[in-house]
Amino acid sequence: MTSEDIPYCCAACRLLQEPARECIDCGSVVIGRLDTEQELLRWTQLSMRPQDGGVRARRVTAIDLPSPSLGHDAVSRSGVARALVAPLRSLLDDQPILAEQISLITRWRRSVFLRRVHAAPFALETPQVLVITGVLRLVPHTRPARERLAGDDERLARLGIPAHFLEGANLEVVTILPGDTLSVSGVVEDTRIAELAIYRDAPDTQTMIGRMGSVVRIAV
Numbered sequence: 001m002t003s004e005d006i007p008y009c010c011a012a013c014r015l016l017q018e019p020a021r022e023c024i025d026c027g028s029v030v031i032g033r034l035d036t037e038q039e040l041l042r043w044t045q046l047s048m049r050p051q052d053g054g055v056r057a058r059r060v061t062a063i064d065l066p067s068p069s070l071g072h073d074a075v076s077r078s079g080v081a082r083a084l085v086a087p088l089r090s091l092l093d094d095q096p097i098l099a100e101q102i103s104l105i106t107r108w109r110r111s112v113f114l115r116r117v118h119a120a121p122f123a124l125e126t127p128q129v130l131v132i133t134g135v136l137r138l139v140p141h142t143r144p145a146r147e148r149l150a151g152d153d154e155r156l157a158r159l160g161i162p163a164h165f166l167e168g169a170n171l172e173v174v175t176i177l178p179g180d181t182l183s184v185s186g187v188v189e190d191t192r193i194a195e196l197a198i199y200r201d202a203p204d205t206q207t208m209i210g211r212m213g214s215v216v217r218i219a220v
């Protein structure tokens with residue numbers, strides 16, 4: 001992993017993302033590079049034990065993930081997901097996907113250490129075509145499988161997380177595949193997206209773009 005591969009992380013919602021001054025999801029300005037500004041994600045526990053020198057180990061702490069802000073004009077639609085562009089490859093195992101949300105969580109309370117959302121624009125047939133893109137939050141109907149990860153698991157490196165940065169977190173993955181039935185909530189716009197030329201001439205194409213303060217929430 002080169003230093004350019006290290007993502008930024010928002011302290012408020014723990015989303016790993018491209019370098020930014022404010023979080024693309026929640027707008028928090030408490031954001032920094034994961035490795036060099038990791039103090040944003042840690043707290044110091046005061047200890048009464050003299051052998052600790054009054055201070056216990058610093059570690060990455062987990063948070064209760066705040067609910068996404070959907071925007072005042074958010075609406076809900078249901079439909080079947082279809083690919084618009086060539087499917088992405090999963091960050092974890094290279095399987096073709098439309099979107100995936102990878103969370104590193106605590107075992108018991110589902111508090112979140114870090115999370116990453118990996119998605120390309122895709123279509124929802126409602127049956128009108130609704131293009132889904134931008135900042136997404138995936139909410140699973142059923143509890144996904146989880147797996148405890150060693151700090152040097154190579155899948156952490158694929159997420160841009162340095163080895164031994166996070167020990168013993170549980171991996172939870174929510175994936176959207178072509179043909180999945182989804183319920184989406186967000187703000188619908190008429191904005192056309194240049195790269196989606198396939199729908200440029202379709203006047204009834206609408207787009208749900210997740211933005212800071214108006215995220216697209218998807219029940220999977």
Ligand SMILES: [Zn+2]
Pocket residue numbers: 010011012013014015023024025026027028
């Ligand atoms: Zn955030």
